[in-house]
Amino acid sequence: MNGLWQLTWLEIKIFAREPLGLFGTIGVPVLVFVVLGRLMRGAGPASPEAAFVKTGLPVLAAILMATSAVVSLVTIIAIYREGGILKRLRATPLHPATILTAHVLVKLLFTAVTLALLLVAGRRYYAPDTPGEMLRFAAALLFSTCGILSVGFLIASVVPTARFAQPLAGVIFYPMIALSGLFFPIALLPPWLQMMARVMPMTYAVSLLQGVWRGDPIASHLWDVAAIALFGALFTALASRFFKWE
């Protein structure tokens, strides 16, 4: 893992120099969170809007955060491959895994930063939670992001050019969010869509985050944790099998 911290630090600086990428990763989830929160603040305490703000919105913002991190990762890998940057790095003593791990670390860091910003922005709508609960939510989010990043790596392995990377990632991830149980219970879906929802790590990430947000102990969501870990390992293995450096 020689060079991992240097490369991670370098990629953080490079990413921060791209204003649009920074806005997409950090700005969009915070903006969605604040705007929706304000729109629905006037609703009565027993209305469905109020319920959404209470539990749905934080999880939606968290999932958007993870997804934009993954879409950004897919795009960056595709651009680096097309530009020969991956190949040039592979001609150095860096271990191939180090090159990709650095990008994962950058994405996790920006996810953590965005979450911190959300907490600051959300102080008005939510009673201050105990720090322990927020740490559990942060841990659940970073873990879920890792699981979803593995799907991103699989897409990045097969996407032919940078031009396709972003739309393709969108086409795959936004339906995953729609089916994840975030907006309506999975049980209401037709059986074949239920099947699809069950083989996507996004579904388990939503279930885990919702549970942790409600205050469930992680122990009662071990099935979600196991599913995310399993899918993460599976997609990472597939990605490393099919990954192209050029």
Place this chain on the structure above:
Amino acid sequence: MNDPVIRVSGIRKAYGSVVAVDDVSFEVQRGEIFGLVGPNGAGKTTTMECLEGLRAPDRGTISVLGLDPFRAGAALKVRIGVQLQEAQLQKRLKVGEAVRFWASLYASPVDPGVLLEQLGLNEKRNAWFMTLSGGQKQRLFIALALINDPEVVFLDELTTGLDPQARRAIWDLVRGIRERGKTVVLTTHLMEEAERLCDRVAIIEHGRVIDVDTPRGLVARHCPERVVVVATADASARQRFLELSGVEAVDADGASMTIRGRNPGLVADVIQCVSRHGITVTDFHTTVPSLEDVFLRLTGRSIRD
């Protein structure tokens, strides 16, 4: 001089049904600039990437500094320097950050600041990669290839897309690398570049090595004929030129006579003949065959086709 640092024997590499490299063999001696020369698509880059350990050949063996590049990649990568064809870096990576990061990957790198100074990039050290000119980018890639003080440096199509002035500046840099006692392997499709820069060249076409020698040796072997053009009104001159040893033909076209022969001393012989017989000459020039002509002779086509 028989101290090969690279031995390539019988390598072959196919992509699907397309054979990129077919039975290529050559040796590179320590301290020389060795060129793989041929048209685009001849298999130069594939050969190079096998030497760099980025690809494994389907058949044949390669030894670079005594190591198998693909199997002993990690041990070899710290001892070689690599510049890849059409490579890019992160658009918003600064020049100084790039060399410092590369330096951090090796146990005993050269001083990044000194290297940037030597390559004329010092005032660009805070510039983003995307803002550099083509020549500056290539100089940065040379810097990255030299950062670990490598024993062998691989340069793939180093001057493609550069203007003649930037190209000449890069040639001087490459000669400088050789002067530091390093071995350089480069690919080029520019015959002039090969002729001016390389100590020895391997001519490659359709994935095969056609011949290996010094540029001068290749010319002497494949295009030994010399051509001298003399303009004179002296009608007796033609017969005198024909009598010179090694002269094969003298074509007269008005006052201009084109003398063809295989004698390496043809030019001197013609000058002597002109002065001995007091022939009045109004114009005189010679045509020396180049690697371009060698390529044409060996392959039946021009490299630019």
